[in-house]
Amino acid sequence: MIKKYCRSLFPNNQIDSVSLALLFSCFVVGVAGSFTIPTMSLFMNDEVGVRPALLGGFFAALAISGVLVSQGIAYWSDSGIDRKKLILICNLMGVIGFSIFAFSRDYYVLLASAMLFMSTSSAALPQMFALAREILDRRKQNAEKFSSVLRAQIALAWVAGPPLAFFIADGFGFRFLFLLAALMYVLLTLVVLARLPSLEPVPPSSHTSDKKISLWRDKDLLLLSASFVFMYAANNMYLISMPLYIAKELQLAPELAGMMMGGAALLEIPVMLMAGTYALRFGKHKLICCSVLAGTAFYIGILLNESLWGFIALQCFNGIFVGVTSALGISYFQDLKPDKIGQVTTLYANSIKTGGVLSGVMAGFIADSFGFYSVFIACTLLTLLAFFTVLRVRHV
Numbered sequence: 001m002i003k004k005y006c007r008s009l010f011p012n013n014q015i016d017s018v019s020l021a022l023l024f025s026c027f028v029v030g031v032a033g034s035f036t037i038p039t040m041s042l043f044m045n046d047e048v049g050v051r052p053a054l055l056g057g058f059f060a061a062l063a064i065s066g067v068l069v070s071q072g073i074a075y076w077s078d079s080g081i082d083r084k085k086l087i088l089i090c091n092l093m094g095v096i097g098f099s100i101f102a103f104s105r106d107y108y109v110l111l112a113s114a115m116l117f118m119s120t121s122s123a124a125l126p127q128m129f130a131l132a133r134e135i136l137d138r139r140k141q142n143a144e145k146f147s148s149v150l151r152a153q154i155a156l157a158w159v160a161g162p163p164l165a166f167f168i169a170d171g172f173g174f175r176f177l178f179l180l181a182a183l184m185y186v187l188l189t190l191v192v193l194a195r196l197p198s199l200e201p202v203p204p205s206s207h208t209s210d211k212k213i214s215l216w217r218d219k220d221l222l223l224l225s226a227s228f229v230f231m232y233a234a235n236n237m238y239l240i241s242m243p244l245y246i247a248k249e250l251q252l253a254p255e256l257a258g259m260m261m262g263g264a265a266l267l268e269i270p271v272m273l274m275a276g277t278y279a280l281r282f283g284k285h286k287l288i289c290c291s292v293l294a295g296t297a298f299y300i301g302i303l304l305n306e307s308l309w310g311f312i313a314l315q316c317f318n319g320i321f322v323g324v325t326s327a328l329g330i331s332y333f334q335d336l337k338p339d340k341i342g343q344v345t346t347l348y349a350n351s352i353k354t355g356g357v358l359s360g361v362m363a364g365f366i367a368d369s370f371g372f373y374s375v376f377i378a379c380t381l382l383t384l385l386a387f388f389t390v391l392r393v394r395h396v
Helices: 002-008 017-048 052-078 083-103 107-121 124-138 144-172 174-195 219-249 255-282 284-304 308-336 338-370 372-390
Strands: none
Touching: 017 052, 017 083, 017 107, 017 124, 017 144, 017 174, 052 083, 052 107, 052 124, 052 338, 083 107, 083 124, 083 174, 124 144, 124 308, 124 338, 144 174, 144 255, 144 308, 219 255, 219 284, 219 308, 219 338, 219 372, 255 284, 255 308, 284 308, 284 372, 308 338, 338 372
């Protein structure tokens, strides 16, 4: 029974080496990110000794350069350059970048490394999703379920990754942590080199008028991108503010925030796996709209609830919200513009990054001016805005 279910998640119900290599690659990229992203501010404060203003500048520069570099790489990937080669280059940049972080403690060297090497390495993940979609399209196999399984690898990596990262940093030091991340990218490079195929570019066809529309003039794509900016601005504002809201305003145990986030990550995995199956039955548009409403219900529940078990129970809504939108978002973007898979997949990732950048500014301003309770009012309004925006996107 379990074996049959596992097979059903793979394209054509067959577990092949290429699919396993893609799953492994997404998981390892997720682990590398879960090791370094949560610990980066601590590293910059304790090891480099930067002031808060410089720390904010570092993360803003990293986010902006990541968006620009990855979107540029996506444009090249859709213009005929082999995606496998681009993924290999991105992984090698990760090796160089994290090696520099392991040995340098100069702020400006680290800033330059982050903007060049780490920004480039961040483009590996959307390119892997784009390559997976392209492989499945050429095999004439359905991509819905497998895209959800790929996305679930990231959530799985983040369940245990951050606690393990803090344990390694505390017990062995940041040098060991960043060298471990660099080693992961070495392993990724070897797996990609050995197992992922190189695909010949497909000559562009002109039978579909939709393909003539520029990426930045496609109304549906821009609306979907805006909705994901709103969704993940709300999600990141929640992640930033919830620990302080629980500890400072509600006077509850700070560990509750960790339980909530870990519980949500665990719930997201089965939701992601089921989302691919139900998308075939009900359609991605309906499921994403319903999941955004689940997010709205979650933030309203946060506003109304003050009990420990209430917060834990509310994670069911949060798991549906994040699980469905992250599992189906990639394929929805790809379906809207199938001739520019690399660019739209990266646009999906960059929409989430942009939401993250906005969330830091908004959460800080709102919390400082009106308190943390008001942050969750803003989260509610953002998810409602996301719902009415995505409602106008055409069905595919």
